[in-house]
Amino acid sequence: MNNFTLALPSKGAIADPTINFLSNCGLKIVKPNPRQYTGDIPAIDGLSVLFQRVKDVAYKVADGTAQLGITGYDVVCENPNDDTIVIHDKLGYGQCSLVVAVPESWVDVENMYDLADVAIDMRDNQRRNLRVATTFPHQTRQFLHAHHIHHFTIVKADGAIEAAPTIGYADMIVDLTQTGTTLRENHLKMLPDGVITESQACLIGNKKALLSHPELMQMTKTLLEYIDAAMNARKIYQVTVDIQGESAESIAHRILQDNNTRGLIGPTIAPIYTQNSSDKWFTATVTVQHSNLLAATNYLRSIGGRHALVMPARYVFMESSHTYDALEVKLASS
Numbered sequence: 001m002n003n004f005t006l007a008l009p010s011k012g013a014i015a016d017p018t019i020n021f022l023s024n025c026g027l028k029i030v031k032p033n034p035r036q037y038t039g040d041i042p043a044i045d046g047l048s049v050l051f052q053r054v055k056d057v058a059y060k061v062a063d064g065t066a067q068l069g070i071t072g073y074d075v076v077c078e079n080p081n082d083d084t085i086v087i088h089d090k091l092g093y094g095q096c097s098l099v100v101a102v103p104e105s106w107v108d109v110e111n112m113y114d115l116a117d118v119a120i121d122m123r124d125n126q127r128r129n130l131r132v133a134t135t136f137p138h139q140t141r142q143f144l145h146a147h148h149i150h151h152f153t154i155v156k157a158d159g160a161i162e163a164a165p166t167i168g169y170a171d172m173i174v175d176l177t178q179t180g181t182t183l184r185e186n187h188l189k190m191l192p193d194g195v196i197t198e199s200q201a202c203l204i205g206n207k208k209a210l211l212s213h214p215e216l217m218q219m220t221k222t223l224l225e226y227i228d229a230a231m232n233a234r235k236i237y238q239v240t241v242d243i244q245g246e247s248a249e250s251i252a253h254r255i256l257q258d259n260n261t262r263g264l265i266g267p268t269i270a271p272i273y274t275q276n277s278s279d280k281w282f283t284a285t286v287t288v289q290h291s292n293l294l295a296a297t298n299y300l301r302s303i304g305g306r307h308a309l310v311m312p313a314r315y316v317f318m319e320s321s322h323t324y325d326a327l328e329v330k331l332a333s334s
């Protein structure tokens with residue numbers, strides 16, 4: 001089989017979470033040597049792993065060196081490329097936002113309209129542009145233009161962007177934030193309407209490679225089957241209760257009365273063979289959404305359910321991988 005490459009982050013905020021995420025999906029990565037930048041996923045024959053910086057993951061997928069990659073959605077938005085397709089935009093970790101932040105001392109600046117006034121004021125009264133420090137110039141330009149701010153200069157900086165206004169080489173910043181701590185500690189405030197991109201880890205692919213290699217599509221399908229099934233499972237529990245009743249049908253009827261206990265299709269009910277054969281006991285199994293677990297358990301109690309045994313699901317395979325189905329549609333229309 002052809003060898004294809006999945007590029008993964010080698011360092012930074014989403015490096016370890018990516019390894020853990022894939023491992024939780026049943027896609028453990030085997031790295032023969034911790035110092036090497038390559039690895040394998042034994043569950044998918046013919047797919048190698050290449051560890052790269054988050055930005056390089058995006059570049060390598062765009063130029064086809066890697067056919068698949070996991071990186072931050074913020075990075076993908078910053079480097080738009082016609083050859084890159086976003087296959088899954090919410091892998092559920094690495095959440096952060098790219099935001100506009102100004103010094104806390106700018107008490108009159110509460111939103112993007114106020115910021116537009118500041119830019120005009122600087123231009124008219126100080127004869128200079130608003131200086132914006134960022135490593136995301138593309139999204140910053142687009143966002144500021146969309147908010148009618150045109151008199152600005154991007155100051156490229158490599159790290160510690162948050163210090164730029166204090167040091168004095170920029171007036172304000174555009175950077176990633178997660179908890180907001182770094183902004184606060186640097187006496188900056190984000191503007192409530194200044195969220196440019198909501199980001200999390202995403203799976204991307206090289207469009208041309210996907211369109212021209214059926215074996216790569218097959219590998220991507222396997223990858224997505226595992227990812228979808230593991231992500232579906234996070235929301236679902238299997239609940240089993242013992243319950244007395246005249247018949248399996250009468251118990252099923254009671255269970256089906258409540259939205260929270262209807263499960264994916266309906267309950268499974270089986271007889272329990274007790275020592276006292278005059279008692280008619282059954283065991284009923286239903287799948288329950290995580291958010292409805294307590295409500296479902298309480299309903300089962302209210303109809304006579306006892307001894308609720310709750311098991312987390314490991315995988316929930318639906319009739320097909322919805323993400324793979326969506327990829328086929330996107331590729332067909334591209």
Ligand SMILES: Nc1ncnc2c1ncn2[C@@H]1O[C@H](COP(=O)(O)OP(=O)(O)OP(=O)(O)O)[C@@H](O)[C@H]1O
Nearest residue numbers: 011012013014053054072073074094095096176178
């Ligand atoms: N709190 C966070 N702060 C920054 N990035 C985060 C955070 N949480 C998740 N991320 C994700 O992790 C990525 C940052 O990874 P990393 O720290 O390796 O980037 P970097 O510092 O720009 O890398 P490099 O120094 O190699 O250029 C972001 O692009 C984003 O998608």
Ligand SMILES: O=P(O)(O)OC[C@H]1O[C@H](OP(=O)(O)OP(=O)(O)O)[C@H](O)[C@@H]1O
Nearest residue numbers: 013159160176177178179180181182183
């Ligand atoms: O809102 P917070 O939770 O404080 O997180 C935001 C900070 O985290 C990131 O830096 P990181 O520590 O990843 O290092 P970096 O500056 O090298 O990217 C980011 O660049 C911010 O500085």
